[in-house]
Amino acid sequence: MSRQSEPSSIFSKRLRQARQDAGLSQKDLGILAGLDPFVASTRINRYEQDVHAPDQATAKRLAKALGVPLAYLYADNERLARMIRAFSALDATEQDRLLQAIEHA
């Protein structure tokens, strides 16, 4: 991961965006996700800067702490990102109804 002058990864950008939307500091997000308070700030910072990438278990805990589906953190275009968040806010019945509609379009 992480070459010098590359654009930030999708994950990095979505993570920062979602954290700021949630009004959390880097440290607070890390703690919420179950990281040791002494390392929380450093680790979240490195993820957002795309210097390091978390393993899948950590990514899952971050998504949970942020109240977004894990898949949202990997959505590589804005429409898909919006769709994932909106869809996850629906209840099961509405999700099923929507799937029927889309899959038979």
Next chain:
Amino acid sequence: MSRQSEPSSIFSKRLRQARQDAGLSQKDLGILAGLDPFVASTRINRYEQDVHAPDQATAKRLAKALGVPLAYLYADNERLARMIRAFSALDATEQDRLLQAIEHA
């Protein structure tokens, strides 16, 4: 990553599922994704068994080779997985129409 008797990660399961749906061998998928042919089979195998996890750049190339959005490989429930695939098959106009409908539900 990877403890002995844990269930496979979301990524592992979706990767295998998508590869089999595409009718590819582990080796062929790896080659399609740009891996060195000499290591392709081993690496895809390790990803599917959740022994190792690829970096984000590799995950992105795998998704592309499989014809699914990167986010699909991280969808942690079946409804969301189906939604991501169906949505990504729509053209931009239809995606926008759908977003309007969902976000104002």
Next chain:
DNA sequence: AAACTAAGAAAGTCTTAGCGG
């Protein structure tokens, strides 16, 4: 307080060289 960084310690992945179905 919040965001950020360097560097050694620690933990991970990758390549090579295979086995068995």
Next chain:
DNA sequence: CCGCTAAGACTTTCTTAGTTT
């Protein structure tokens, strides 16, 4: 051909200890 695996080489992340805004 296909799926799978061990182990040393190699590469990455993590913790500590800070600086900067």
